[in-house]
Amino acid sequence: MADPALIAVDWGTTALRGALLAADGTVLAEHAAPRGLLSVPPGGWGAAFEAEFGAWLAAHPGLVCLMAGMVGSRQGWAEAAYCRCPAGLADVAAQLCWVQPGRVAIVPGLCCEADGVPDVMRGEETQVFGALQALGLQVATLVLPGTHSKWVQVQGGRISHFSTHMTGECYALLRSQSILARMLPADDGAWVPEAFDAGVARAFDAGGLLHHLFSVRSLALFGRDDGPALASRLSGLLIGEELRAQALPAGAPVAVLGSPALAGRYQRALAQRGHPVTAVQADAGWMGLLAVARAAGLLAAPGPAEADALPAGTLRP
């Protein structure tokens, strides 16, 4: 087994995930727990960390732990000041927020600003850095679908700009709390790709999202679509609106990072609009944390046996 080089942690609002990583990205061990920001009491972060990851650190003295996600928010372990865009690995590595000096650090989130309005991310930046390494790209447009989707522009290997879209949250609210919920089955039921496609296409027509949403009700009133089709249409209307708002150049390629089910919907919508799509696995975050650690000179020295097996470009101590 390769020597462990880093403990990588994604600590979010409702859960945490961690991995013991070798310098080449091999996952040597993994750990997950439903212990997110919401379930850690004030002042309880150090104890929670020891309970979850103390054993790994005890077994591998000298190893560093890098954490990404909401753990660095105002309600987290410590508020890691946002790193301003444009931001690359070196920028983020220079702004690590050490909660246990030399042992545990939080990777800062990013902020950017357009027309006097700020935007923020925490955690997605490490996934983007990992994806860029995996894809070997320096220039890219990426989307990270989710409750709050992120669209990310990369120039010269750095995140130049990004924007957040409340697509997933609006879908959940409309799906379960609005008047449209009465037209829809309790669970999503059968996925109806044609209805999703119709929703995506409709989002690009004149009328606006607030109007197009109502079509879920009016189509039901006239019996033109059944519940599963309407749920798929609603998803298409929202993802289509998110896509429309990007005003992407014709044929621009897009990389999609996320869980297969949701990423698949984005890939389908992008394909309908004529955009070549690359799918990136959701564990790009581990690659990203490893890249940040390397940029910060924090990777543990490989043992003599592993040293020869390191990929080219790996920083050597």
Place this chain on the structure above:
Amino acid sequence: MADPALIAVDWGTTALRGALLAADGTVLAEHAAPRGLLSVPPGGWGAAFEAEFGAWLAAHPGLVCLMAGMVGSRQGWAEAAYCRCPAGLADVAAQLCWVQPGRVAIVPGLCCEADGVPDVMRGEETQVFGALQALGLQVATLVLPGTHSKWVQVQGGRISHFSTHMTGECYALLRSQSILARMLPADDGAWVPEAFDAGVARAFDAGGLLHHLFSVRSLALFGRDDGPALASRLSGLLIGEELRAQALPAGAPVAVLGSPALAGRYQRALAQRGHPVTAVQADAGWMGLLAVARAAGLLAAPGPAEADALPAGTLRP
């Protein structure tokens, strides 16, 4: 006192309102009750009607009652088939749905279709007809703000097209159920017109509604706006998006029908975008039902004393 000529009823989802009207529109008596569609049991419509309006009909034998609103929906007293656009007074009058022949009728709602997607209204059509009479217009663009706002195009005195926007419902959901709710005061608190204006203006910038909504959170994170300002901004973002989606010609006049508080926000947003605005009182519905009754030849004969006082153009029996 003028003789009563019509019993006009607006019977909606959660409440009903009725008026005893003279032929010139004078309101001789009014009645309201929290007895909407949701609180009338199946088969209980006739009894509910007698309990609310039986006394008026008994006191004025031969009077007709016209009803508008969700009382004509599938879950209402009887399903009044939608009247297709373009639709004017004569079209609606020819499609009255009699639930008690010669005594009580429901005014049908309207439907229209664009790009294969239908849209519907029930009740707003009578408000529009009333407003057209009050304004003396044959060509107009009107907006009826609400949970589901309606934008209505009128050509030659008939409603040629309309579209529904889920603006009010989305505001309520985002205001109270979304992650944005944490940034906002429990009630709307102080109205901050500058923040509302900023939201309206922002809605016209590139980025799309799903992105602009997130600014309520990001501005709060950076402490740039307080809760009341953010609530006003959210309102401006949604009303601004509704307005943007109309793609109105520059300087096009718009009539706003609704309660003063909400209509005032729409008037302010329209003024910011350079549109002359006419405000119409919310009781345009009584004028509209009177106009439908007149078009259907249903107005009770005025007594000899009142006959001379009728306005010009009133249909005489």
